Amino acid sequence: MASDRVMLHLDEAGHSYDGERWQFRALGLDLRAGEITAILGPNGRGKSTLLRVLAGLLKPTSGTVGTNPRTGVVPQEFSGAFPYCVLDIVLMGRARHIALFETPGAADIEKAMAALEATGMAGHAARSIGSLSGGERQLVLIARALAGENDVLLLDEPASALDLKNQDIVLSLLGRLADGQKLAIAFTTHQPNHATAIADKVLLMLPDTRTLFGPTDEVMTEDSLEALYGVPVRAVGLGDGGQEETAFVPLFRRRARKGDIHD
Amino acid sequence: MRNDGFARRSAGATIALLSAGLAVVAVAALGIGRYDIPFARVIAILTAPLSPPDVAVTPTEANVVFIVRMPRILLAVLTGAGLALSGAALQGVFRNPLVGPQVVGVSSGAAFGGTLAILFSFPRYGLLASAFAFGLSALVLVYALNGIVARRNILALVLAGVVVTGFFGALVSLLQYLADTEDKLPAMVFWLLGSFATANGEKLLLVVAPVVLGGALLIGLRWRINLLSMGDEDARTLGVSVEPLRWLVLVLVSCIVAAQVAVSGVIGWVGLVVPHMARLLVGPDHRVMMPASLLLGALYLLAIDTLARTATSTEIPLGILTALVGTPVFALVLRQTQRGNHGF
Numbered sequence: 001m002a003s004d005r006v007m008l009h010l011d012e013a014g015h016s017y018d019g020e021r022w023q024f025r026a027l028g029l030d031l032r033a034g035e036i037t038a039i040l041g042p043n044g045r046g047k048s049t050l051l052r053v054l055a056g057l058l059k060p061t062s063g064t065v066g067t068n069p070r071t072g073v074v075p076q077e078f079s080g081a082f083p084y085c086v087l088d089i090v091l092m093g094r095a096r097h098i099a100l101f102e103t104p105g106a107a108d109i110e111k112a113m114a115a116l117e118a119t120g121m122a123g124h125a126a127r128s129i130g131s132l133s134g135g136e137r138q139l140v141l142i143a144r145a146l147a148g149e150n151d152v153l154l155l156d157e158p159a160s161a162l163d164l165k166n167q168d169i170v171l172s173l174l175g176r177l178a179d180g181q182k183l184a185i186a187f188t189t190h191q192p193n194h195a196t197a198i199a200d201k202v203l204l205m206l207p208d209t210r211t212l213f214g215p216t217d218e219v220m221t222e223d224s225l226e227a228l229y230g231v232p233v234r235a236v237g238l239g240d241g242g243q244e245e246t247a248f249v250p251l252f253r254r255r256a257r258k259g260d261i262h263d
Numbered sequence: 264m265r266n267d268g269f270a271r272r273s274a275g276a277t278i279a280l281l282s283a284g285l286a287v288v289a290v291a292a293l294g295i296g297r298y299d300i301p302f303a304r305v306i307a308i309l310t311a312p313l314s315p316p317d318v319a320v321t322p323t324e325a326n327v328v329f330i331v332r333m334p335r336i337l338l339a340v341l342t343g344a345g346l347a348l349s350g351a352a353l354q355g356v357f358r359n360p361l362v363g364p365q366v367v368g369v370s371s372g373a374a375f376g377g378t379l380a381i382l383f384s385f386p387r388y389g390l391l392a393s394a395f396a397f398g399l400s401a402l403v404l405v406y407a408l409n410g411i412v413a414r415r416n417i418l419a420l421v422l423a424g425v426v427v428t429g430f431f432g433a434l435v436s437l438l439q440y441l442a443d444t445e446d447k448l449p450a451m452v453f454w455l456l457g458s459f460a461t462a463n464g465e466k467l468l469l470v471v472a473p474v475v476l477g478g479a480l481l482i483g484l485r486w487r488i489n490l491l492s493m494g495d496e497d498a499r500t501l502g503v504s505v506e507p508l509r510w511l512v513l514v515l516v517s518c519i520v521a522a523q524v525a526v527s528g529v530i531g532w533v534g535l536v537v538p539h540m541a542r543l544l545v546g547p548d549h550r551v552m553m554p555a556s557l558l559l560g561a562l563y564l565l566a567i568d569t570l571a572r573t574a575t576s577t578e579i580p581l582g583i584l585t586a587l588v589g590t591p592v593f594a595l596v597l598r599q600t601q602r603g604n605h606g607f
Binding site for chain 2: 057072073075085092096102
């Protein structure tokens, strides 16, 4: 792992919109080829800001970011104003490779179709984006990032609005892309189990701009997640024959209902 | 993809059909008028320099077709094409199907320039120059205002357009208030209502350069407008330099609109309505939607202008007809788009 190429890195980077409240500070981070990094943090702590700094959309207020021009970004939701067909959307991923007054050619369509193939959406190429489900739209947006032949893939909560089945589809796709195409992938999520499922490394955005970054096993503990979310979290070992799984379960405050047994 | 191939082929067929339709209507329009010439005879007159017809072309026929009607028809075609293409580009750039070429303030700037020229009795070219110059200066004002408020904000851009439009609108009213009611006020009102009645070769020349050049560049940018329509941040992550590209489109549109207003007054609704019809016909992809808008706009304005000069003995101002016809058409098109999957 350590020998994998660094595709994108942050060095002592910090970001603040107003100079007082910092989203993160003195953060060092490497995204390596073939490696998946999960970014966890509660709402409003700056996960999306960090992702935008990584994408080069925002400049860090302090420190440096070594951005990669071959970075594909998958937004949380499709934001287009017009109901383009799926292939047209994926073709947009080719923008960097097409001159100003040109339109996509046969080679671009081929690459777009290959990207749709990789995400299992090739059969939907001619459909309107408006007629797809949330999960399918997410896969189309991932295909768009793939069509650009990028080294780095940044995803903003790729599975947060999806049902369990679609979460599994998107997460396992990310795993295949890291292993098969050696992409450096970073994604934000609210769900610790997404990180344990596929991430090699995890970044926790703790309170007071502290961060914790390291291999998934070392970072993901009951204590660190409790500090992260401010809710008691228990790790549950789910031994399933040969495969040992750890799931993290938040302990929400339960409501007392009629029929509950009271001590 | 079979489906996709089908969609592209049918879009290509629609474009071909529209081109053929435009050619037929243009030839027919050359014959329609107080001096009626049958369709076949118009073709004979047009091809006369190449193959002289059996019955020689009379001087009257040549005069009517080449001197009287040809400049006017070409002007209507170029104006309709330019306005519709501008509207299609702007709707994509602003990600809003309700904007038209007037949103950037250029129309009202040009209207002020023209009104000013009439008030001070500029010579004929003075009016054209003044309208064109004030049209472009409106865009400069919008740019400056947008820079003061928020450089990267698209809403601030639209609001800057609204402010500049309102400002020049007030100035036009002021000039009308100051104008001599016997002589200059009617001239202003009629000029503002828009007409091709005074079309001639010179006016045609003034419109040809911006519409053909600007139009060709806009058509060249048609796929980039797809990218811009995804929103600023998304477009940036796709590798698009959003602000320079957006201003390039705005400058091209402004040249077209300023030249159009200078020559034929303010013609509303074409740039707003026609892109919706095009979207209904060929879908939202600007690669086909913009060429389709161009052809439909030319066809639409040519039909309306032919109506304007033949329906009644005194000519109905174009601006009135485009609004009278455009509004119900727009309502119909909206109903259609909101029903099916062609919507936005």
